[in-house]
Structures are given as C-alpha cells and as structure tokens.
Amino acid sequence: MARNYTLHTAHEPSNRIDYKAELNEQQHAAVTSPPGQALVIAGAGSGKTRTLTYRVAWLLDNGIQPESILLLTFTNKAAREMQERVQALVTQDASRIWGGTFHSIGNRLLRYNAERLGYRKGFSIMDREDQKDLMETVLGSSGIDTTTYRFPKAEVLGDIFSLADNTLCSVKEIIHTRYPYFEEVASGIIKMRKLYQEKKRETNCMDFDDLLALTVQLLEENEDLLERYRRQFEFVLVDEYQDTNSLQCRMVELLTGPQGNLMVVGDDAQSIYSWRGADVTNILEFDKHWPHARVHKIEVNYRSVPEVLNLANATIAMNRGQIPKNLQPARPSKGMLPALVALDSSSAQASFVAQRILELMDEGVDVNEIAVLYRAHFHSMEIQMELTQRGIPFQITSGLRFFEQAHVKDVAAFMKFAVNRQDEVSFMRMVRLCEGIGNVSAAKLWQEWLKSDASKAETMPCTFSEVLVQMKVPKKAKTTWDQFAFTLDELIDKEGRPVTPPMMIRSITEGVYEDYMKAKFKNYEQRQQDLEQLSNFSDRFTDPLEFLSQLSLLSGVDTDNNPAQQQQDRDAVTLTTGHQAKGLEWSVVFAVWLADGMFPHKRAIDEGGDSALEEERRLFYVTVTRAKDELYLTYPVINHQARDGDIMMRPSRFIADLPKDLVEVWNVKSGW
Structure with missing residues (x-):
C-alpha cells in the first residue's frame, strides 16, 4: 500500500506586505481565502486586478513556488500587468509564474507534448x-x-x-x-x-481553437500528463471567469482536479460574449461544479460617483439570472444625476454630443477622459461627421488591428515557412505575391516543392534557391520568383537553421517584399514603418518559433496592446462599442442610440428571448459603469430611414424601466 507524504518547502523571507492596510475588508477576505475552491464576484470598478495580484503575492508569501501557480487570463496585457504588479510586491521572481491567456498556456503545453497527438513540436x-x-x-x-x-x-x-x-x-x-x-x-x-x-x-499546423481543444484532448487522453500538471499547478487562478466558454471551463477543471486549489474571479453582470461561445452559467452555476467553494463578494466601487452606481444597480437588478450584488461607492457625490436626453433626430443627437464635448473641454475636462459608447459601430457615423466638422479630435478603436494587417501577415508567412517547410498555407501566401502566380500555379508549385528533399528534412540540406529556381514558373513571374527564392536563402544560416527574427524581417523587407509593397500599396511608407515597428517588437525574441507563436496569439485574441493601437493613443475623444469598452473607464461617457431596436438590439427583442435580453442589459450595465463622473444617456425620437422614411423611436426599455429619480431629464431645444 502506497503512502502519501507531503514535502514542505522552506519559506522564503516574508515580503512584508501589510495586507489588511492595503486592501479593503472584502478584498482581504478573498486574498487570504484558505486552500480549496473559491468564487470571487468582483463588481465593476472594485479592484479585481488588485485582488488577484495580492492573492498571488499572498501565495508566494506562504511558501508556494512561482512555477506552482497557474494564472489564466483573456489577454496577454492582463497577464503581463498582473505579473508586473506582483513583481513590484514580492522578492521572488514573478516571471516564473505560469501566467498567460488560455491559448498561450495551451500553446506551451502542446509545444512540450505535441507528438502525443500526432504533431511535431515545430507546428x-x-x-x-x-x-x-x-x-x-x-x-x-x-x-x-x-x-x-x-x-x-x-x-x-x-x-x-x-x-x-x-x-x-x-x-x-x-x-x-x-x-x-x-x-x-x-x-x-x-x-x-x-x-x-x-x-x-x-x-503540421494548428488553428487558434486547436490550442484549447487539443490541450483538453491531450489531458483527457494522457493520465500521466494530467497528474503531472495537477501536481505542478498547486494553485490555479482564473481572471474574467464570466467570459469563459465550455472548452475553457473544461480545461480549468482538468488542470485543477476535483480536490485542487482553484480561485476564479469575475462578474456575472459583465458577461457579454455569448455570441462567441462564452457561457454565463459557468459562473452562475459554479457552486454546482464545486459544491464546497467559498463565495466572496467585492462590492466597493472605486471608479464611479454614487449617482452613476445607483443607476447601474437599478439596471442590473432587473435581471433574473444573476448573483445578487449591490455596488457601494467609495467616492463622494458630485451632485449631478445622469442626464437623460431625447433628441429630435440622429443628427440632433450628434450635434448635442459634439456641443457638450466642447463645453466639457472648455470646463477643463481632458479630451482623453471623454468617450462615446454605442451598441453597434454604424451608430457612430453621424457623430464622426459632427466631430470632424467641429474640429474635435477623436479615435475609433474598431477596425483592423496591427497584427491582422496584410503586410504584417505577408512577412509572417515567410518566417513561418522558414521554420516549418510543410506549411502549405504560408507557402501559398508567399508565392502568390509574385506577379503572374495565382491559386492554380501556386498549387502546382507546392506539389513540386513537396517532391524535394528540402521539404522533409529536419534542417535545410541546401539553400531554398537551389530547389526553387529549378521550378517552372509563369514567364511573368520569373524575375520576382528568383528574387523571392534568394530572399528565403537569407532566412536560414549556413547550418540550415532559421536566423533570428529581426534578421529575418530585415531580409524580407529589404528583399522581394519591399518592391512588392511599392508596387502594391499607395501608403507604402506607412506600411514600411509598420514593419519597422514589427522588427523592433521581434527584437525581444531570439527564437523565431517563439516570436511566431506570440504573433499568432496576439492576432487571435489580444487586441488591446499592439503597436498600432499605441500610436493611436493621442489627445482625442474615444468612440467605441460597449463590448470594446469593457475594462476601460472615462470621466465622462455618452451612451448614445438608447432606443429599442438599437440598444437592446432588434434581434435580441425579436428572436433572442429572455436570455438574450438579459445579456443586452448586462451590456448596458457595462456601458454605464465606464463613467467615473458624468453620464449622458441619449436617443433620437425620430430615425430617418431611406426605405421607410421617418420612424418614431421608443426609448430603450433599459432607461424606460428606471426609477425617475435616478436621472435628470434634459429638454433640448434649438438655439436658432
């Protein structure tokens, strides 16, 4: 009969954190929760990130080794920010913590164990x-x-x-x-x-979903690996648990085990992503999966004035499917109720928003502290036009992100193929850049490539050009094809191994791709600067595989910390959707187009049933809780449509249902 024996780690010196002094009572209870399972309901603006980082510090203070902590997040930025905050609190090396997105953690596990699923490590x-x-x-x-x-x-x-x-x-x-x-x-x-x-x-390729699905498959089919990782990850922490889907929930269950130490942090009132598979029941029914779990509620809000919180609390209280909570303000009243503003038309709505923004700027409000939020992107059109006419700077956070741009992905294709010479997708993308080569020609060239020894060897046995220049290509493509082949030669060293990421990017952008950009794009210089930025980013990596993994992870989920977005961070009003505003805050928020059929969305009203409307109400709750000081709720009384003419709009049920004493009605009249 086997005996279980626990090895106790020698405690490192205490980090001398005064947890009681630095946390409120609710945060402290969550941070110091004993081993086992725990659900932390952290309301909007209640210090969720602070609670999680201090929880990690608490574990380290109590002798848990950094590599025994698994911290799962939804963005690389969140993981990086938490690890940086933890490092500022403790003496241990926080970089040893297994922190990252679900996908990045899946990628790490699969890199070590891909062969068990029929893949090679260089996928x-x-x-x-x-x-x-x-x-x-x-x-x-x-x-x-x-x-x-x-x-x-x-x-x-x-x-x-x-x-x-x-x-x-x-x-x-x-x-x-x-x-x-x-x-x-x-x-x-x-x-x-x-x-x-x-x-x-x-x-030998995986798509983004495989990083989760195959990780779950790996753990389900390999008991030895499952037990190994459960032993390694003594404590599992999950951020934004309300946004998890069934696959992510299963991954958490597998890595934790039935008796493991699990803490999930989230807010069911901010679950707004069912359209991409998120399941709010993961958090609402957490106690069914983990019947012995402790529940901690963090309800002190440090962001908003009481007037905004009163409206938010009244809004979300109308949802049936929720974990009851009541946000309490840490800030004093400023005396201004949220403004409810009905305008004659959508153009009048745009005029009101623009005029009020100018007044706020004259009053000393920083333009970066003003946001216009809406349910759907098209709601911003007239506001964009009005802001432009009045010379008000603004930025829109929708559109292609940096790592999703065509020229960035073209360069990545060269690099992927140099690392994985069986990557058909990257090969096809590369060769189609050559003039005169379309899908049919590219497919034939791919078949020719597969016949070569170079396509199968572990390391490149010759130069790329020795194989490629012998292939038959359309006459139109001959010059660029040779240039393409010699560019690829520069991506590997004399031993046939890939060179560093910065060297790769420099060879590509100074080789065949520079001429391609000049001929293809009218904003060649701007794209060239993008690739310079990409090269700067790549300088953090010595291994091309690591860089390419990070590039794909950033392209897949992490859209909040890329170089292009950082360049947009200038003095400007922010225009964005409620979905994209989650996690952000501004002094002044305009929530516009608050009419039934617009917000809530018509589809939710007509087809979605109670669950869809409750998610729309959660989205409204997220929208209004972005405001720190002032909140304006606007809608047009008449919406002019080209096909149907003027349509009378009903105010959104989310504002129509509110107690009248929670808002101040502004009667707007024309000044001319």
Whole structure:
C-alpha cells in the first residue's frame, strides 16, 4: 500500500506586505481565502486586478513556488500587468509564474507534448486568414458539390467549427441552432470538418481553437500528463471567469482536479460574449461544479460617483439570472444625476454630443477622459461627421488591428515557412505575391516543392534557391520568383537553421517584399514603418518559433496592446462599442442610440428571448459603469430611414424601466 507524504518547502523571507492596510475588508477576505475552491464576484470598478495580484503575492508569501501557480487570463496585457504588479510586491521572481491567456498556456503545453497527438513540436499556428486559405484549399479538393446548394464560405466554416470547439457541441448541433439555413448541406460541412482536421495534421499546423481543444484532448487522453500538471499547478487562478466558454471551463477543471486549489474571479453582470461561445452559467452555476467553494463578494466601487452606481444597480437588478450584488461607492457625490436626453433626430443627437464635448473641454475636462459608447459601430457615423466638422479630435478603436494587417501577415508567412517547410498555407501566401502566380500555379508549385528533399528534412540540406529556381514558373513571374527564392536563402544560416527574427524581417523587407509593397500599396511608407515597428517588437525574441507563436496569439485574441493601437493613443475623444469598452473607464461617457431596436438590439427583442435580453442589459450595465463622473444617456425620437422614411423611436426599455429619480431629464431645444 502506497503512502502519501507531503514535502514542505522552506519559506522564503516574508515580503512584508501589510495586507489588511492595503486592501479593503472584502478584498482581504478573498486574498487570504484558505486552500480549496473559491468564487470571487468582483463588481465593476472594485479592484479585481488588485485582488488577484495580492492573492498571488499572498501565495508566494506562504511558501508556494512561482512555477506552482497557474494564472489564466483573456489577454496577454492582463497577464503581463498582473505579473508586473506582483513583481513590484514580492522578492521572488514573478516571471516564473505560469501566467498567460488560455491559448498561450495551451500553446506551451502542446509545444512540450505535441507528438502525443500526432504533431511535431515545430507546428505552425494559423491565424484567421491562414485558416481561411487552408480551408479553401481543402474545399477545392474535397469533391463537395458547392454549386447545387448555397455552401458556406471558408470564413463561415471557420465560425461553425470554432463554435463547435468552444461550446463542446457537434457541428450538426451548431448548424441546427445557429445556422439553420445550412441544414441542407450539413453533411458536406461535417465532411469538410473531417478533411480540414486531417489537413492540419498533414501540414503540421494548428488553428487558434486547436490550442484549447487539443490541450483538453491531450489531458483527457494522457493520465500521466494530467497528474503531472495537477501536481505542478498547486494553485490555479482564473481572471474574467464570466467570459469563459465550455472548452475553457473544461480545461480549468482538468488542470485543477476535483480536490485542487482553484480561485476564479469575475462578474456575472459583465458577461457579454455569448455570441462567441462564452457561457454565463459557468459562473452562475459554479457552486454546482464545486459544491464546497467559498463565495466572496467585492462590492466597493472605486471608479464611479454614487449617482452613476445607483443607476447601474437599478439596471442590473432587473435581471433574473444573476448573483445578487449591490455596488457601494467609495467616492463622494458630485451632485449631478445622469442626464437623460431625447433628441429630435440622429443628427440632433450628434450635434448635442459634439456641443457638450466642447463645453466639457472648455470646463477643463481632458479630451482623453471623454468617450462615446454605442451598441453597434454604424451608430457612430453621424457623430464622426459632427466631430470632424467641429474640429474635435477623436479615435475609433474598431477596425483592423496591427497584427491582422496584410503586410504584417505577408512577412509572417515567410518566417513561418522558414521554420516549418510543410506549411502549405504560408507557402501559398508567399508565392502568390509574385506577379503572374495565382491559386492554380501556386498549387502546382507546392506539389513540386513537396517532391524535394528540402521539404522533409529536419534542417535545410541546401539553400531554398537551389530547389526553387529549378521550378517552372509563369514567364511573368520569373524575375520576382528568383528574387523571392534568394530572399528565403537569407532566412536560414549556413547550418540550415532559421536566423533570428529581426534578421529575418530585415531580409524580407529589404528583399522581394519591399518592391512588392511599392508596387502594391499607395501608403507604402506607412506600411514600411509598420514593419519597422514589427522588427523592433521581434527584437525581444531570439527564437523565431517563439516570436511566431506570440504573433499568432496576439492576432487571435489580444487586441488591446499592439503597436498600432499605441500610436493611436493621442489627445482625442474615444468612440467605441460597449463590448470594446469593457475594462476601460472615462470621466465622462455618452451612451448614445438608447432606443429599442438599437440598444437592446432588434434581434435580441425579436428572436433572442429572455436570455438574450438579459445579456443586452448586462451590456448596458457595462456601458454605464465606464463613467467615473458624468453620464449622458441619449436617443433620437425620430430615425430617418431611406426605405421607410421617418420612424418614431421608443426609448430603450433599459432607461424606460428606471426609477425617475435616478436621472435628470434634459429638454433640448434649438438655439436658432
């Protein structure tokens, strides 16, 4: 009979943190919660990040080794910020903590164990466009009839497969519940799923969802690995637990184990991502999965004045599916109730917002501390026009992110292929940059490449050009093809190994790609600067595989800390959606287009039922709790539509249902 024996680690010197003095009573209770499972409900503006970082410091203070702590987040920025804050508190090396996004942690586990799933360690991570290209390749050779019935394009197929992965549902279920108009071609879609999975293994590539799905598969199928990681990760912490989907929840359960130490932090009132697979029941029914879990509520809000919080509390109280909470203000009253402003038209609404912003600026409010928030991006159009007319600087946080731009992905394709010479998607993207080479020619060239020894060898046995210049290419492409081949030569050293990321980028941008950009893009200089920024970023890495993994991870989920966004951080009003505003705050917030059919969305009213409307109300709650000092709630009484003429708008039920004493009605009249 085996005996269990616990090895106690010698405690390092205490970090001398006065937890009681530096935390409020509710935060302190959560931070010092004993081992076991715990659910921390951290309301908006209540110091969630502070609570998590002090929890990590507390564990380190109590002898837990950094590498025994797993901290799962939704953005790389959040993980980095927490580790930096922890490092400022403790003497231990916080970089040894296993902190990162679900996807980045999945990537680390798979890099160590990919062979158990039929992959090699050097697998490529495909971003959305890579995935689209590979699906189009698979679809083209699948024999599936895409002409008799309307068959989904590669992007839609990707969404279907992603939802199936993240919700732990079958493709058939996803089609039935989310895409019923594809029922007639369901068998073809299911076949495509199988062929696509096979192709990924064949080309040693994973898509973004594989980083989670294959991690779960790895743990479920390998008991020795499961036990090893459970022993390693003595304490598991999860940020923004309300945003987890079924797959992420399963990953947490596997890594924690039934008797493990788990703390999840989140706010059910801010669960707003069901459209991408998030499941609010993960947090609402946490006690069903973990019946002995302690529940801590952190309800002191340090962000907003009482008048804003009173409105927010009254709003969310109308939801049935919730964990009851009541935010308490730490700040004193400023005496101004949220303003409820009905305007004659959408153009009058835009005029009001612009005029009030100018007045606030005259009053000394920093323009960076003003935001206009809306349900859908098109709601910003007239406001953009009005702000432009009045010379008010603004920035819109929607649009392509830095790592999703075509020129960045082109350069990444060169680098991916130098590392993984069986990466068909990257090869196809690269060669199509050569003039005269389209999909058909590229596919033929790929087949020729596969016949070469260079495509299979562990290290490159020769230069790329020795193989590529012998291939038959269209006459139009000959010059750029040779240049392309010699550029690839510069991406490997004399031993056939990839050079460093900065050297790679420099060779690509000074080689064939520079001429391509000049001919292709009218804003060549701006794109060249982007690639210089990319090169600067790559200088943090010596291993191209590590850099490419980070690039794919940033492209996939982490859209809040890229070089392009940092360049946009200037003195300007922010225009963005409620979804993208989550986690941010401003002194003054304008919540616009608060009319039924706009916010809440018409689809939620007509088709979504109670659960969809409750999520819309949570989104409204997120929107209003971004305001620190002043909140303006606006809507147009009349909405002019080209097809239907003038439509009378009802105020959003979210404001119509509020007690009248929580808002101040502003009656706006024309000044001319």
